[in-house]
Amino acid sequence: MSNLNELYQQVILDHNKNPRHFHKIDSCNHEIDARNPLCGDQFKIYLQIQDGLIKNVGFEGSGCAISKASASLMCSSVLDKTVDYAKDLFEKMHLIFTGKTHSINEEELGSLFALSGVAEFPSRVKCASLSWHALNGALKNSNELISTE
Amino acid sequence: MHQVLNKNISPLKNFDIKKIREDFPILSRMVNGKPLVYLDNAATSQKPQVVIDVLQNYYQNENSNVHRGVHFLSDRATNLYEEAREKIQKFLNAKSTKEIIYVRGTTEGINLVANSFVKPRLNEGDNIIVSLMEHHANVVPWQLVCDEKKAKIKIIPINKKGELLVDSLHGLIDEKTKFISVVHISNSLGTINPINEAIEIAHKNNIPILIDGAQSVCHGSVDVQKLDCDFFVFSGHKICGPTGIGALYGKEKWLEEMPPYQGGGDMILQVTFEKTIYNDLPYKFEAGTPNISGAIGLGTALDYVQSIGYENLHTQENLLLKYATEKLSKIDKVQIIGTADNKASIVSFVMADIHAHDVGTILDQEGVAVRAGHHCTQPVMDYFGVPGTARASFSFYNTLEEVDILEDAVKKGIKIFLG
Structure with missing residues (x-):
């Protein structure tokens, strides 16, 4: 498979076209702006966290296919999971995006594995990691604007 | 085709x-x-290779500081640096090399004009006119001085084809308009603007105007005397030259009355702690050791483009x-x-x-x-x-x-x- 096909896998194209959890969460207790001013990617991530559990998650905004699909996949994978799980997942994904891990467990990652092609495209790492940084900020209980620039 | x-x-x-x-x-x-x-x-x-070569040759054989030494290399570097200024003067058809100020590029040139020329003339409630198709370098410097002086920015609109509606300048200009700054060629749309008309309208209303030539010098010749613009600025790296060098053209009468933009060596005639007497044009605006190799490289780049x-x-x-x-x-x-x-x-x-x-x-x-x-x-x-x-x-x-x-x-x- 060429690098390009690895980057734009069907999973990514699908999540870009039909993003999951692509809506506001009215009952959220975390709302984070994620922006990449140089690209113009702009998202809002909503989280409802209760008793250490991510009860509800959603996002809105616009950006490239990679940033949108990544946000969509992220929301799908942290819903109904514990805050600790999500924090671990952030660390894991961060290493994958930046190409710092050699032991990617495809089975364990599930559909998130589709994002691993990003590591071959240094200029797109920040697209993929934008929403994840926002998530991590929220988990650390910060409602500040998250920017990858 | x-x-x-x-x-x-x-x-x-x-x-x-x-x-x-x-x-x-x-x-x-x-x-x-x-x-x-x-x-x-x-x-x-x-x-082009000629520009790469001239940069290498400068550092290999001619490197020295300008306007300082009494030794051979300093003379040589100064001559090359000033020859490049002459090339820029001829390239823009400016009246004199006094009107050619070396800057880092378009952005610095606009900031220089905003701070040294426009800011001192700006009062609360005044306005500066730019167009909707400006790149941020021709927006933010004006916003900064307007914020400081409680002045505002007015915008020349464009149409759906991306053409400047230059006639709307008539309606935008009022007695509070102190300056106009318009891009020659839009970097995102490619539009070549009717700057002759913009300059004419500005001058009918006694308003000085800057033309942002970042995208234009690489596409065609520019004659600042014919245009009669008050300021013109461009970046060397967009016309086959090195990065970090460009030029600001300004009419001598304006440059003379402007205070220096930055202080330091080279821009002074005499310094005591009581008073400093500024150097003549163009050096008044060139504080510190300049981008010597860049200037020489730009001169070579202009020669190259003109040879085509x-x-x-x-x-x-x-x-x-x-x-x-x-x-x-x-x-x-x-x-x-x-x-x-x-x-x-x-x-x-x-x-x-x-x-x-x-x-x-x-x-x-x-x-x-x-x-x-x-x-x-x-x-x-x-x-x-x-x-x-x-x-x-x-x-x-x-x-x-x-x-x-x-x-x-x-x-x-x-x-x-x-x-």
Whole structure:
């Protein structure tokens, strides 16, 4: 498979076209702006966290296919999971995006594995990691604007 | 374009595109396993061997500081540095080298004028006029001085083709208008603006005007005396020169009355702790050790571009513009943003709802370098209701064959995204 096909896998194209959890969460207790001013990617991530559990998650905004699909996949994978799980997942994904891990467990990652092609495209790492940084900020209980620039 | 049989050969006489491409070593390199197709010339142009050589030779054989030493090398460096200024003066047809100030580039030139010329003249409630198609370098410096002085910015609108509605200047100008600053050629739309009219209207109302030539000097000759603009600024790196060097032209009468922009060595005649007497023009605006090699490199770059001849350059670039416009507009799902009647060789486009950065990545995999994004012109993107565009900007060294490669890459992108 060429690098390009690895980057734009069907999973990514699908999540870009039909993003999951692509809506506001009215009952959220975390709302984070994620922006990449140089690209113009702009998202809002909503989280409802209760008793250490991510009860509800959603996002809105616009950006490239990679940033949108990544946000969509992220929301799908942290819903109904514990805050600790999500924090671990952030660390894991961060290493994958930046190409710092050699032991990617495809089975364990599930559909998130589709994002691993990003590591071959240094200029797109920040697209993929934008929403994840926002998530991590929220988990650390910060409602500040998250920017990858 | 049926008359063009070999796409690597320009129909122009005395214009051997193959030979010209050989002047630019980078054009023969590979990118992602494909030959580089460099279509990001509006961001920065590539450098011919003569410019690379002159930079190396300067550091290897002539390096010294200017305007200081009494030794051989310092004299030599000073001469080369000042010869380059003369080249810029002739290139812009300024009256004298006193009117040519070395700056880092367009951005610094505009900041210099904003701070030294406009700010002292600006009072609360005054206004400065710019156009909607300015890049951020011709917006933010004015915002900074306006914020400080409680003045405001007025905007010359554009139409859906991306053309400046220059006549609206009549309505925008009032007794509180202190300055006008307009881009010559839009970097995101390619529009060539009717700056003659803008300058005429400004001067009828006794308002000084700056023309931002960042995108224009590489596409055609500029005569600042004929234009009669008060200030003109450009960056060297967009016209085959090194980065970090450019020039500000200003009418001598204005430069004389302006206070220095920065303080330091070289811009003074005499310094005591009680009082400093500033140096004469142009040195008053050139504090500290300047970008000597950059200036010399820029002089060489201007020689090089002029040796190609603006007529040749124009014909080749127009050919590329026509061909690329024709090819891209034929592709279903592609929409060209910026369709002014009078355009430079810049083609901005969007592909269905595929984000510009995805387009950029796909083209990059084919070796095609384009700019993707808002091009530092967010107000323009907002006006057209797009987050960004992909922009192919052509130089005289590009070929029609490269346009074909762009076309194929665009089609490939559409296939990936839309099946």
